[in-house]
Amino acid sequence: MTTLTFDSLNPATGEVVGRHPKHTAADVDKVVGRAEEAARWWAALSPAERRRRLLDYKAVLTRHMRELARLVHDETGKPVADATLEIVLTVTHLDWAARNAQKVLGRRRVNTGLVGLNLVGTLEYLPLGVVAVIGPWNYPVFTPMGSIAYALAAGNAVVFKPSELTPGVGVRLAELFAESVPEHPVFQCLTGLGETGAALVADPRVAKVAFTGSTATARRVMAACAENLTPVVAECGGKDAFIVDADADIAAAADACLWGALSNAGQTCVGVERVYVVDAVHDAFVRELSARAARVRAGEHYGPITMPGQVEVIRRHIDDAVATGKVVTGGPGAVRAPYVDPVIVEDVPEDSPAVREETFGPTITVRRTRDVQEALDLANASAYGLGGTIFSRNTRRAADLARRMRSGMTAINSIISFAAVPSLPFGGVGDSGFGRIHGGDGLREFARPKAVSRQRFPMPGMNITSFGRGPADLERLVRLVTLMHGRRKR
Template structure:
């Protein structure tokens, strides 16, 4: 259904659960073939997907817009474009990140040893993706998984199944081995259970904190590794020396974009008391100028609809709680045209405090609460007063000051003078501590999450035995005892004395 109009867009048949074991079997067979391909071979397939995205960008933006409710420009800029850039970056850099790594011996006692760390594919990875960025979130992980040598099973959100079909078309353009990628349609709980039951090698989930905790509990039964990208209640700190025009523009973008349905968007703003009123006036003016309504080709609106009725009701609940506890609505966006869909105006709220739902729980809607602060210490304490820490931003003309403050603010990403853009940067990791999740996607860190590390160690000195092997005797004991003084000598002379006692015994025991 189109959440902005209520019109039915199409129908997608659920994947019969009894077919999932066969899907897994085929995926494992295809993965063995795929893992033997070189990075350059995998890259050629990924670049075919990139070219399909480039050539069908308008249609993809339309599918995302109609299924999610966001505007066409929003869909193009924050969904389609990042997918294209992901193909280019991972295709180019996966080999550099995942090539075998030589490790030097950590001690003179290991002088004959050589080591190599290899990053091997996990096997078959599962991706369960959300409805707020139904194209860019899963597709970036698909590309990472494929470039790392894995098979991928995707389950998209029930609210946006046609975007899942669009992803099928993109992947089909890559001409992958049959069965290497599959799109499974159905209930999130049933599909995740089937994935665990059939031995998924790792599950990548993006969604709510409660759902992430349930998945983690399921995964614990089989010790299946998970990567969880969960909630955000992201703060924005505006210092007294900030460029207020830029800060207000950035706040409007990061707070209202995608109807506020961004886990990395601005959910609360703290402004220094000396510029608080001026900032609020600027942001109020920009809020009133925004237009919300049904997205269309003519770009007649700035903000589309929310994606689900349930989420719109949560937003309304948070706002009602804030107003009941003394908050004030300062400004709202203008409704344009038919408002029968899941619309909520962009809303600027003041007179807020941390006892309100609006300041403590993830609202995930187009509401921006603003609160003043007196000192940097107070701003940091307010920003960090949250169980989630996905992203944050600091606004100041003094970059050095911003970097220092960034050291004190919790978050997986802390941006200075900008917000809500790093998810589109394929070279940077995405994720955060606390209830924002576990693990990282994107960047080198995301590629490594798609692999398992294996250490390969060998001995080039070709000794007959190691010093600590059988038979055990007093001479070996004393040699190992003296070796400890080589590792941690009290002086240079102590090291030389110990070496003089260890080396003859090593030669005797290991080579003679």
């Protein structure tokens, strides 16, 4: 293995948290080779054996929750309480994936229809082999484990390349897994910079890549994977909208909106960035929102901007919003790297970078709308489509709005609640990516469907798949199909 190293730093203090190898292409080659062997062993285990080991891993993670939360805090700067919440959600997803994999993926009979009356059809989902996971730094446990846990439960081996900003978290996740599954390296971690990840996704032995990161980087990953026709599930950026209807609970909406926008310093792919408020309640909502924002402190309620380069993006968006809109809270002085204080600006033009581009910081743009339909139209007028939120007391209208919102997930009268439900799939549309993690769709994402048909007995008088087929055989088939499907529905 390579002897070159790099340091992970605490973004709040600049102190060195840990030192990790810069794994080379040669290292990647060896790790993927080991993963191939491990994948064969892991896939050959019975579903019950995999389930037992994964539930044991869940218990190990739970016992090490405080230690892991402290490491997340050290590498990202986020409060320990927020890091703990991230790990709690991870544990619930791991539990669900382990307990439901066989039910979702196991062999089952399917209806073969009248034409296939003499057949038995079965469908099951088989492991892919080696899955590469490229993880982000903002939620270094919850987000990658949304792929890792489901890929493992589906019977695959995993090679994980965490962000270079949070390598220690990735290493620890793999180490804790080895306590539960010591026999083979079913879950391995590679550390390094972009070159390490590039070597991993380009390896032809990788059966699938699960990527979380920016839309621009996702395009480069997809281009590399195209060389080997390696399929990709991509969870990219977001510019999530928050709609406040005229009958919404204003206090609850403001509370949820603020947490959705400011928690983790706004560094959340499904965080609130755009708010559309129906005219009748706009002023009351903005007053409530700004009053609550005045009590939130950067460095106390949320941490620093983890990635130093993001500070300039946030500064540019704030400057643009302030120049074209009306400041409610904060302003250019809110940026005091590595921290950014809460910023709320209203009446920012829809074509401004602060509204069109992902900010990934503790900022909110608020716009007054004539009605809830205009709010939905504006929310949907984005290249992104990851998550979103509707606040309304009208249950039927809220459900209709949520369904028509152009996003992979929508929460009603709650914030980011879909991420806490293991049975719900998570993913986006448009520039927010494609494919799904979590839930049954997340399990199937890391498996290949295997269809089998078995003839139980020859179909008398209708041998249609033979060169010995006569005109009478085809005529019987035509009559049968006409009887079944030829009648027009009125």
